[in-house]
Amino acid sequence: QVQPVVSGGGSVQAGGSLRLSCVPSMLTDVSTCMGWAHEAPGKEREPVAVIERGGRTIYADSVKGRFTVSRDNAKNTLYLQMNSLKPEDTGMYYCAEDSACTDDYVWSQGTQVIVST
Numbered sequence: 189q190v191q192p193v194v195s196g197g198g199s200v201q202a203g204g205s206l207r208l209s210c211v212p213s214m215l216t217d218v219s220t221c222m223g224w225a226h227e228a229p230g231k232e233r234e235p236v237a238v239i240e241r242g243g244r245t246i247y248a249d250s251v252k253g254r255f256t257v258s259r260d261n262a263k264n265t266l267y268l269q270m271n272s273l274k275p276e277d278t279g280m281y282y283c284a285e286d287s288a289c290t291d292d293y294v295w296s297q298g299t300q301v302i303v304s305t
Contacts, residue, residue: 189213189293192222192266194283197299204273204303208224210266210283210296221289224268227298235270241289250276272302279301 223238235271237257238246241296245257256269266283280298287294 190215192283192294192296194201194281194296194299197281197301199302199304200273201234202273202275202303204304205269205271206273206301207270208268208281208299208301211264212266214287215294216285216287217260217261218264218266219261221286222257222266223284223286223293224255224266225282225284225295226277227280227282228276231279233280233282239266245276251302256292263275272303273301275303275305276302 190213192210192212194210198300200206221240223235225235227233236248236251239257254272259266265277281301282298283296284293286292
C-alpha cells in the first residue's frame with residue numbers, strides 16, 4: 189500500500205484507554221520519523237505525538253502524561269497508547285509517516301475514537 193494503515197479506534201468511557209496501531213506504507217518502515225494527529229469534530233487536524241528516527245518523542249501539551257507513542261521495529265508497527273482519555277480526545281486519529289524526516293508527511297486513513305462521559 190502507498191499510505192500507512194491505522195487500526196484500533198473505538199468507543200470508551202472517560203478515564204479509559206485505547207491503543208492505536210499503524211503499519212507504514214511499503215515505501216518506508218517504522219524506524220523513520222512517524223507521528224499521530226487528532227482531528228476533533230469541526231476542528232483542524234493537529235499533531236499529538238511524534239517519534240523521530242533517533243527515538244526522541246514529542247507530545248502536544250494536551251496529551252502529555254496520558255499518551256505514549258512507541259514502535260516495534262520487529263513488527264514494523266507504530267503505536268499510540270492513550271490513557272486517561274477525556275471527552276475532548278474524541279475525533280479522528282491519523283498516523284503519518286515522513287520517510288525523509290523533512291516534515292513531508294503521508295497520512296493514513298483516519299480511525300475514530302469516541303470518549304463518552
